[in-house]
Amino acid sequence: MYYIKEYSYSSLWDKTPITDVQRRNSERLIPEVLTRLDHESVNTYLNCLKDGEEKSNRIRLAIVGRKNTGKTCLTKRLLRESVEHVQKTNGIEIHTLKCRGKVDEGDWIFHDGRTYENEIYSRLLKCCIAKSKANPSLDSNMANDYLSSKIPDESVSEKPDNEFNACNLEEQDLNPTTFYQAKEVPVQDFYDLCDIVYAEIDAEDTAPIAIWDFAGDREHFNTLQTFFGQESIYVVVTNVMDTIENDDPEYGLAFWLETIRCHCKLPVDEEYYNEYQEPPVIIVGTHKDQFKGNNIDCKTKFQRKVHEIVRNSQIRRNIRKMYVISNTDDTDDEFDILRRDLVEIAKSRKQWNIKTPARWIHLEKALFENSYGKPVVAKSDIAEIANNIIQPITDEEELERFLTYHNSIGTYVYFSDLPEYVVLDPQWLESAFKCIITDNQFQKDLVHQTEWEELRQDGRLSEKLLNEIFLHQEDYIKKYRAHLLKIMEKFNIIVRPRTMSDCIYNRRNHNV
Ligand SMILES: Nc1nc2c(ncn2[C@@H]2O[C@H](COP(=O)(O)OP(=O)(O)OP(=O)(O)O)[C@@H](O)[C@H]2O)c(=O)[nH]1
Numbered sequence: 001m002y003y004i005k006e007y008s009y010s011s012l013w014d015k016t017p018i019t020d021v022q023r024r025n026s027e028r029l030i031p032e033v034l035t036r037l038d039h040e041s042v043n044t045y046l047n048c049l050k051d052g053e054e055k056s057n058r059i060r061l062a063i064v065g066r067k068n069t070g071k072t073c074l075t076k077r078l079l080r081e082s083v084e085h086v087q088k089t090n091g092i093e094i095h096t097l098k099c100r101g102k103v104d105e106g107d108w109i110f111h112d113g114r115t116y117e118n119e120i121y122s123r124l125l126k127c128c129i130a131k132s133k134a135n136p137s138l139d140s141n142m143a144n145d146y147l148s149s150k151i152p153d154e155s156v157s158e159k160p161d162n163e164f165n166a167c168n169l170e171e172q173d174l175n176p177t178t179f180y181q182a183k184e185v186p187v188q189d190f191y192d193l194c195d196i197v198y199a200e201i202d203a204e205d206t207a208p209i210a211i212w213d214f215a216g217d218r219e220h221f222n223t224l225q226t227f228f229g230q231e232s233i234y235v236v237v238t239n240v241m242d243t244i245e246n247d248d249p250e251y252g253l254a255f256w257l258e259t260i261r262c263h264c265k266l267p268v269d270e271e272y273y274n275e276y277q278e279p280p281v282i283i284v285g286t287h288k289d290q291f292k293g294n295n296i297d298c299k300t301k302f303q304r305k306v307h308e309i310v311r312n313s314q315i316r317r318n319i320r321k322m323y324v325i326s327n328t329d330d331t332d333d334e335f336d337i338l339r340r341d342l343v344e345i346a347k348s349r350k351q352w353n354i355k356t357p358a359r360w361i362h363l364e365k366a367l368f369e370n371s372y373g374k375p376v377v378a379k380s381d382i383a384e385i386a387n388n389i390i391q392p393i394t395d396e397e398e399l400e401r402f403l404t405y406h407n408s409i410g411t412y413v414y415f416s417d418l419p420e421y422v423v424l425d426p427q428w429l430e431s432a433f434k435c436i437i438t439d440n441q442f443q444k445d446l447v448h449q450t451e452w453e454e455l456r457q458d459g460r461l462s463e464k465l466l467n468e469i470f471l472h473q474e475d476y477i478k479k480y481r482a483h484l485l486k487i488m489e490k491f492n493i494i495v496r497p498r499t500m501s502d503c504i505y506n507r508r509n510h511n512v
């Protein structure tokens with residue numbers, strides 16, 4: 001490893017637009033110790049990674065309900081996007097990094113083009129600010145300990161590759177005394193801090209909002225349940241007119257509420273003591289513009305009908321609020337009410353303000369940088385990456401907690417009982433499911449007509465047909481075939497009969 005001497009900072013510093021940092025500093029967002037970008041700044045950063053914490057306030061909205069009810073339109077209205085030319089959703093559309101909720105007032109802030117990388121830097125910067133404010137006089141002993149632990153073993157003569165050679169940085173002095181006196185710090189940490197100090201941060205406390213817009217078609221229903229979880233706030237969308245006149249008992253509002261209840265059931269004791277049950281559910285009746293009568297009438301009739309539907313179900317304790325809206329006619333003010341309420345609901349939850357280690361953000365950053373866009377990574381590779389970050393995570397249990405937590409908030413898909421792989425991109429998993437569970441893909445293939453017929457008629461998915469389906473997939477789906485099938489079995493999307501080894505049954509007994 002190579003190290004950078006303190007005086008080298010200034011030459012790098014000259015190349016960067018210092019005025020930006022000074023401006024932010026004058027706004028008192030970033031403590032001076034960080035903006036100096038010197039030895040102490042790096043130490044603050046390292047201390048932050050060692051024992052800093054992040055308030056993990058993330059709001060995840062799951063927009064569900066039967067098809068054509070206006071889920072995508074609602075998503076777009078919430079995001080202040082146009083509802084013209086809205087297309088039927090095919091699977092799930094995940095909207096992240098587009099908006100945040102102000103913690104105090106509940107108003108939403110909209111971002112234009114913030115990347116995942118910017119977001120990670122911004123989160124790290126917030127942790128560093130919190131850390132340096134909590135501990136203005138830096139603990140130099142801790143910093144020295146850290147630096148000593150980074151001094152390379154003198155017995156190792158071969159120097160590893162250095163990606164920063166091009167910057168003409170000084171090579172390390174192997175004498176530990178000179179090393180500390182020269183106040184050297186590892187070059188990577190310094191570059192990390194440069195990126196972080198320039199990150200955008202909100203002046204107020206905000207929480208990122210992710211919106212998952214689900215397809216309402218029956219064909220997608222089996223696979224989409226895989227993405228239901230306790231952490232989401234469920235927004236169940238229904239057409240006001242259909243609900244008031246005759247809620248479809250098979251696939252209408254009652255069906256969706258019952259699905260949420262089944263998937264997200266809490267242990268009995270928690271249910272018993274809480275007035276409200278988790279997860280929160282709000283019901284949004286759309287197409288208010290088609291109701292013949294005034295708004296109050298529409299609301300009253302809708303609420304009465306919903307009460308009737310949930311009267312005998314436990315789900316009534318999950319329902320926090322009901323709204324009637326028009327995606328086409330209402331002004332943005334109507335949606336502002338909904339936006340603020342959603343932040344309020346998020347704030348009322350038990351998991352609001354829980355803290356996670358700042359080093360977890362660094363691992364997220366490392367996974368992003370090391371996966372090169374791969375949607376799936378073996379858990380063993382993740383363990384390796386976690387072992388090699390600035391503040392390594394070597395404890396298997398901590399890595400497990402990191403992955404389980406990120407599964408729960410929807411960053412990655414990871415199941416402890418299928419621990420081989422981690423899906424870094426949930427949208428990829430949903431696309432991969434579609435290669436099997438889809439209405440009309442591949443069905444023109446006459447070669448396997450008999451197998452397709454069997455699948456349509458009695459849900460039998462032969463190994464031969466499965467091979468054919470995967471043959472047409474991209475390498476990244478082919479490669480993880482076994483893992484994909486295991487996930488589908490876990491969620492009963494497909495069932496392998498015990499008595500037959502040569503076939504897999506799809507649970508659905510009609511078209512896939
Ligand atoms: N008049 C009126 N039309 C609406 C309203 N909301 C949605 N629509 C229309 O209903 C149709 C379906 O809207 P989407 O938002 O695509 O419905 P969806 O629930 O996302 O449908 P799937 O993706 O198939 O599940 C579109 O033609 C919209 O323009 C509303 O409040 N009033």
Ligand SMILES: [Mg+2]
Binds near residue numbers: 071073089214216
């Ligand atoms: Mg849609």
